[in-house]
Amino acid sequence: MRSLPLLVAALWAGTVSAVPAKGASSCVTPSKPSVLPSSFKWTSTGPLIGPKDDGRNLAGIKDPTIVQVNGTYHVFASTAKAEGYNLVYLNFTSLAAAPSAPFYYLDQSPIGTGYRAAPQVFYFAPHKLWYLVYQNGNAAYSTNPDISNPAGWTAPQVFYPAGMPSIISSNIGNGYWVDMWVICDAQTCHLFSSDDNGHLYRSQTKVADFPAGMSEPVIVMEDTANIYALWEASLVYSVKGGKGEQKYLLVIEAIGSDSERYFRAWTSDKIDGTWKALADTEANPFARANNVVFEEGVAAWTKSISHGEVVRTSVDQRLEIDPCGIRFLYQGMDPKASGGEYNALPWRLGLITQTNSAC
Ligand SMILES: *[C@@H]1O[C@H](CO)[C@@H](O)[C@H](O)[C@H]1NC(C)=O
Numbered sequence: 001m002r003s004l005p006l007l008v009a010a011l012w013a014g015t016v017s018a019v020p021a022k023g024a025s026s027c028v029t030p031s032k033p034s035v036l037p038s039s040f041k042w043t044s045t046g047p048l049i050g051p052k053d054d055g056r057n058l059a060g061i062k063d064p065t066i067v068q069v070n071g072t073y074h075v076f077a078s079t080a081k082a083e084g085y086n087l088v089y090l091n092f093t094s095l096a097a098a099p100s101a102p103f104y105y106l107d108q109s110p111i112g113t114g115y116r117a118a119p120q121v122f123y124f125a126p127h128k129l130w131y132l133v134y135q136n137g138n139a140a141y142s143t144n145p146d147i148s149n150p151a152g153w154t155a156p157q158v159f160y161p162a163g164m165p166s167i168i169s170s171n172i173g174n175g176y177w178v179d180m181w182v183i184c185d186a187q188t189c190h191l192f193s194s195d196d197n198g199h200l201y202r203s204q205t206k207v208a209d210f211p212a213g214m215s216e217p218v219i220v221m222e223d224t225a226n227i228y229a230l231w232e233a234s235l236v237y238s239v240k241g242g243k244g245e246q247k248y249l250l251v252i253e254a255i256g257s258d259s260e261r262y263f264r265a266w267t268s269d270k271i272d273g274t275w276k277a278l279a280d281t282e283a284n285p286f287a288r289a290n291n292v293v294f295e296e297g298v299a300a301w302t303k304s305i306s307h308g309e310v311v312r313t314s315v316d317q318r319l320e321i322d323p324c325g326i327r328f329l330y331q332g333m334d335p336k337a338s339g340g341e342y343n344a345l346p347w348r349l350g351l352i353t354q355t356n357s358a359c
């Protein structure tokens, strides 16, 4: 899967410039198509969200998921320290207010204590409920009618009541089953997950049956020669105005040849379709130290652009994102602090904004 990306990207770039997308309304320049570019450039803030001096003694805040609705950003993230993981919620109305936003630790809610990590939040319109999807050893979820009421999340339930599916246990090797991600189209809800062993999995169930009925997963992509190239933190979005092979965007976190984290990207016409390279190399990544510059006056505080999420303003289960000026909340870390116990690393959250939108 790593052999043809430049050729595919070149063919793809030729295709889009020849066929402008119709009906794209949100772009500043209407004559250009509302599609993803074949390379990306970003500007980053400094660290915006980190552990507080509140007696919890957290080492890091990680794995954020973020929506912006009615003027408020809602962020859910993992709390990490050597002893393990749980979840936190915070909200703010401007990025400037993010560092001082109060934390609501979700172990105070019915989500409870113990291992919970890597949340994804979305509004499942058919149920009029918010879903928080996360890992707890299984693929878990909680629901809440009001995203502003963090005490209102239900106790964890799981997508795979029989435990880890056999295709995962037989492929996981020494990896971990992580980073569950749900996206639905009109008929089907899909559940992606990774195994830190070079495999991306996908299950599905009918929208009408969700969250029950997840099928045995299939392997969507694999790289067994370099498991680090297809590591974890997969994200799948529908692209507003995206046509043909540009309808869905897949982003996966990799560990690069420099040992730093970065993101690779593919596109497809269907969630269960074939993923074609968009920006999937170290030289032409989705987001990596080599295509991220820091805002004026902000020190280059991280070399890793790691686990995070596009800021979504369309909040329902279709996970539609606007390709015109993507904003992405990610985890980064002082490179000097990168040794030692993984769970105790000092991850902080920062935001990158795309500066080379094709729109
Ligand atoms: C946003 O505002 C609309 C209109 O007032 C309301 O119906 C909706 O519940 C609000 N959403 C959230 C998440 O607060």
Ligand SMILES: *[C@@H]1O[C@H](CO)[C@@H](O)[C@H](O)[C@H]1NC(C)=O
Pocket: 072, 089, 090, 091, 102, 103, 104, 147, 148, 149, 150
């Ligand atoms: C922000 O979070 C607090 C909990 O820290 C919650 O009580 C409040 O309702 C939230 N506000 C909004 C607008 O979501």
